[in-house]
Amino acid sequence: MLVLAGDIGGTSTRLAYFDSERGMGTPLAEERFPSREAGSLEEIVLRFSGEHGLAAEQVCFGIAGPVRHGRVRTPNLPWSVDAAVLARTLGIGEVLLINDLEANAYGIDLLGPADLAVLNKGIAEPAGTIAVVSAGTGLGEVVAYWDGTAHRPLPSEGGHADFAPRTELEAELLFYLRAVHGRVSTERVVSGPGLRNIYQFLRDARHQPEIPAVAEEMRRRDPSAVITGAALAGECPLCMQVLDLFISLYGAEAGNVALRSLTTGGIYLGGGIAPKIIERLKGPGFMLAFAAKGRLSPLLETIPVRIILNDRAALLGAGQCALLREGQYRGQ
Numbered sequence: 001m002l003v004l005a006g007d008i009g010g011t012s013t014r015l016a017y018f019d020s021e022r023g024m025g026t027p028l029a030e031e032r033f034p035s036r037e038a039g040s041l042e043e044i045v046l047r048f049s050g051e052h053g054l055a056a057e058q059v060c061f062g063i064a065g066p067v068r069h070g071r072v073r074t075p076n077l078p079w080s081v082d083a084a085v086l087a088r089t090l091g092i093g094e095v096l097l098i099n100d101l102e103a104n105a106y107g108i109d110l111l112g113p114a115d116l117a118v119l120n121k122g123i124a125e126p127a128g129t130i131a132v133v134s135a136g137t138g139l140g141e142v143v144a145y146w147d148g149t150a151h152r153p154l155p156s157e158g159g160h161a162d163f164a165p166r167t168e169l170e171a172e173l174l175f176y177l178r179a180v181h182g183r184v185s186t187e188r189v190v191s192g193p194g195l196r197n198i199y200q201f202l203r204d205a206r207h208q209p210e211i212p213a214v215a216e217e218m219r220r221r222d223p224s225a226v227i228t229g230a231a232l233a234g235e236c237p238l239c240m241q242v243l244d245l246f247i248s249l250y251g252a253e254a255g256n257v258a259l260r261s262l263t264t265g266g267i268y269l270g271g272g273i274a275p276k277i278i279e280r281l282k283g284p285g286f287m288l289a290f291a292a293k294g295r296l297s298p299l300l301e302t303i304p305v306r307i308i309l310n311d312r313a314a315l316l317g318a319g320q321c322a323l324l325r326e327g328q329y330r331g332q
Helices: 041-052 083-090 100-108 168-181 192-204 212-220 223-232 237-261 284-291 294-301 313-329
Strands: 002-008 012-019 029-034 058-063 071-073 080-082 096-099 116-120 130-135 139-146 151-154 266-270 305-308
Touching: 002 041, 002 100, 002 313, 012 041, 012 313, 029 041, 041 083, 058 083, 058 100, 058 313, 080 083, 083 096, 096 100, 096 313, 100 130, 100 139, 100 151, 100 266, 100 313, 116 284, 130 237, 139 237, 168 192, 168 237, 192 223, 192 237, 212 223, 223 237, 237 266, 237 284, 237 294, 284 294, 284 305
Parallel strands: 002 058, 058 096, 130 266, 266 305
Antiparallel strands: 002 012, 012 029, 071 080, 116 305, 130 139, 139 151
């Protein structure tokens, strides 16, 4: 069976054709497109399918945003995506639209040891619930339960839940951002834009001096990339403070997800940021914040925590979702 899978993000859109008989590891064709250069997802899909001339039997796209009744208004792109419109565009009976973090969760079971970096070995329960917490353009979260055959994700927009400060510094950060945004979600601090928000807070409210060369570079390039690069290089004390606070906030939120869903199968960090700062995540800050849950700290210390290194996990997961859905239709 020929499957068309997609990982649709605020920064890039990755599409691939897979032959189920050859397995998900070797695509027949695969391309990445800058999302913001296209006016719609249909435009990208038409271009990709036209270039390769393949007719998929099953189609599944993982997309950043809440999917309801086959439709999604992407929060980080000016797109309205409709599964029925995509199906007509491709000349196929149905297109599956799932949240991009659902796609990530479907992909977890396809990953091997080389695709993961361990932050906390823990004691994994193979049939336990797992969760993916992904900081990138936004903050995505998803929980997946074991159904006896595979991990089945439950849709979530947990990254948009309220930001809960733990310290006086974080309370100041909340008040600072509330003056700008009104309501403050966790995504406002644990994401690429969150790095910029923390930088501005420490600069403006805490009066931490910025380095002019770094400030100029932030005006010319992606601020989050500049901040992390300067922090990792030790070139900017302010950026180093930003990254330390970001890592602590990330760890605390991952621990909250682990508590809410009792993820004894493990927590997986997805998104584009974690692999770039992996050595800093391996330091004490992340796991200290992750496990600092009072009376339940001993439980959190047993939960495995891993970083997803394979940036194709969501793409593979979208294809896996299509295959699992096909199996359901056929009563397998």
